[in-house]
Amino acid sequence: MRGRVDEVWARRSDDTVPAVPSVMGSPPSRSMHPIPAGTLLGGQYRVLDGLGRGAMGVVVLASDERLDRLVAIKIMLPQYAADPRSRKRLLAEARAMARIRHRHVIEIHAFGELQGAPFLVMEYVPGTTLDRIIGQRAEPLGVDEGINLLEQLCRGVAAMHASGIVHRDLKPSNVLVDPWSRVVVADLGVARPLDPEPPEPFQEDTSTSGTPAYMAPERLAPSGTHPRLRTRGDVYSLGVIACQVLTGQLPYSGPVGLGVGELRPLRRLNPLLLPAFEPVLAAAVNEDPTVRTPNPLAFRAQLLEAAHLAWNHHRNLRIAVADVDKAHRDLMCMALARAFPRAAVAGHGRGDEAAAAVIREQTDLLVLDGTTESELTVALDLLQRTGSPRPKVLVVGSSVRNSGFSELTDRGVNGFVDKPIEPTRLVCQARVLLSGAR
Numbered sequence: 099m100r101g102r103v104d105e106v107w108a109r110r111s112d113d114t115v116p117a118v119p120s121v122m123g124s125p126p127s128r129s130m131h132p133i134p135a136g137t138l139l140g141g142q143y144r145v146l147d148g149l150g151r152g153a154m155g156v157v158v159l160a161s162d163e164r165l166d167r168l169v170a171i172k173i174m175l176p177q178y179a180a181d182p183r184s185r186k187r188l189l190a191e192a193r194a195m196a197r198i199r200h201r202h203v204i205e206i207h208a209f210g211e212l213q214g215a216p217f218l219v220m221e222y223v224p225g226t227t228l229d230r231i232i233g234q235r236a237e238p239l240g241v242d243e244g245i246n247l248l249e250q251l252c253r254g255v256a257a258m259h260a261s262g263i264v265h266r267d268l269k270p271s272n273v274l275v276d277p278w279s280r281v282v283v284a285d286l287g288v289a290r291p292l293d294p295e296p297p298e299p300f301q302e303d304t305s306t307s308g309t310p311a312y313m314a315p316e317r318l319a320p321s322g323t324h325p326r327l328r329t330r331g332d333v334y335s336l337g338v339i340a341c342q343v344l345t346g347q348l349p350y351s352g353p354v355g356l357g358v359g360e361l362r363p364l365r366r367l368n369p370l371l372l373p374a375f376e377p378v379l380a381a382a383v384n385e386d387p388t389v390r391t392p393n394p395l396a397f398r399a400q401l402l403e404a405a406h407l408a409w410n411h412h413r414n415l416r417i418a419v420a421d422v423d424k425a426h427r428d429l430m431c432m433a434l435a436r437a438f439p440r441a442a443v444a445g446h447g448r449g450d451e452a453a454a455a456v457i458r459e460q461t462d463l464l465v466l467d468g469t470t471e472s473e474l475t476v477a478l479d480l481l482q483r484t485g486s487p488r489p490k491v492l493v494v495g496s497s498v499r500n501s502g503f504s505e506l507t508d509r510g511v512n513g514f515v516d517k518p519i520e521p522t523r524l525v526c527q528a529r530v531l532l533s534g535a536r
């Protein structure tokens with residue numbers, strides 16, 4: 099069996115590799131991948147490129163030739179595929195994924211096997227990982243940008259818990275971020291159900307699997323974690339990630355994490371971090387799970403509250419909102435007026451009207467409905483032709499996903515929020531765009 103798998107790994111198909119649809123932009127290019135581009139998996143998935151490499155397998159970008167879309171596939175390396183326990187682990191990962199359906203959690207499409215080596219097919223998230231975002235910056239992310247990512251991450255983890263799954267390996271490299279700043283929790287490799295007696299294939303012996311710096315100390319306790327407190331291990335990891343995002347450093351001064359050492363004075367690490375954040379972060383990384391922040395949604399609410407306090411409310415801003423749908427428009431205007439109490443928020447029925455008004459009056463932010471592509475085009479063209487200082491443009495709606503990210507940024511779009519409108523997403527994105535002008 100091993101030999102045959104190895105053969106497939108080494109084989110290079112003569113078929114031409116299909117072009118990547120422009121909608122996704124160009125795929126990341128990585129050489130030295132153990133699975134050659136062109137390999138056909140399960141008679142349906144044509145491998146295009148490598149995306150990442152983990153402990154037991156690799157993640158590749160592939161084209162689903164039946165459904166004509168890009169997918170990401172995690173494939174077990176042949177040396178592990180021979181071990182039934184490893185195969186069971188990948189199946190457990192797939193089954194954990196299959197229990198959850200949420201915008202901020204990676205979606206599984208299928209599970210298959212190639213000559214004894216299992217693979218799981220999932221949604222492809224173009225873009226990067228939180229790990230790379232943090233690593234690329236010399237300084238911590240801005241508070242607004244950080245909160246924009248963290249609030250989505252908390253929501254994804256909360257959805258997992260609501261579906262009865264604990265992630266247990268939350269860390270920046272397992273958090274995907276697409277070009278529109280959508281956050282997706284990935285890598286459910288050591289996730290477990292909260293069921294009192296988890297069914298097969300969830301194994302018992304992965305309790306200490308994880309990454310020490312992000313792992314709650316109680317995970318190593320010989321008595322284990324009380325079932326009611328198991329989801330709080332994920333809250334600890336979220337707290338560590340939040341510290342890293344907001345301060346650029348891990349919360350504890352000890353060498354390997356696990357709550358070792360002293361809690362760092364977080365505020366001193368990032369002078370832009372207001373005092374309101376310190377107790378919120380400290381409560382999430384509390385070594386004692388019984389007094390830790392109870393769940394991801396509570397942590398998210400506290401982060402958002404601290405971010406609200408941190409915002410400079412004295413700035414006079416001018417914001418224009420364009421949407422033909424009055425209910426949506428009113429909802430957006432209300433959310434923005436609440437978040438920016440001193441701002442002048444004006445609603446318009448049409449994008450071109452709003453663009454004309456924006457050109458007349460100096461406006462900081464224009465929120466444009468992108469549902470109708472033609473109307474969006476008119477408004478963006480109008481703005482591009484103007485010589486006056488241009489506002490930041492936030493597009494709302496799902497049809498814009500049909501255009502490539504870079505195409506829209508070239509046309510002057512700075513940010514994107516999905517419909518149906520979630521006021522928090524709108525406000526967080528608006529803060530990111532407006533924070534540069536503070």
Ligand SMILES: Nc1ncnc2c1ncn2[C@@H]1O[C@H](COP(=O)(O)OP(=O)(O)OP(=O)(O)O)[C@@H](O)[C@H]1O
Pocket residue numbers: 149150151152153154155156157170172204220221222223224226227271272274284285286287
């Ligand atoms: N659905 C996806 N879309 C795009 N990229 C992905 C996807 N899934 C994974 N990746 C990329 O592959 C990397 C490894 O994926 P993942 O963390 O799931 O694998 P792993 O084998 O569990 O790795 P490790 O054990 O090191 O955490 C990710 O950090 C990410 O860069």
Ligand SMILES: [Mg+2]
Pocket residue numbers: 152271272285
């Ligand atoms: Mg991983």
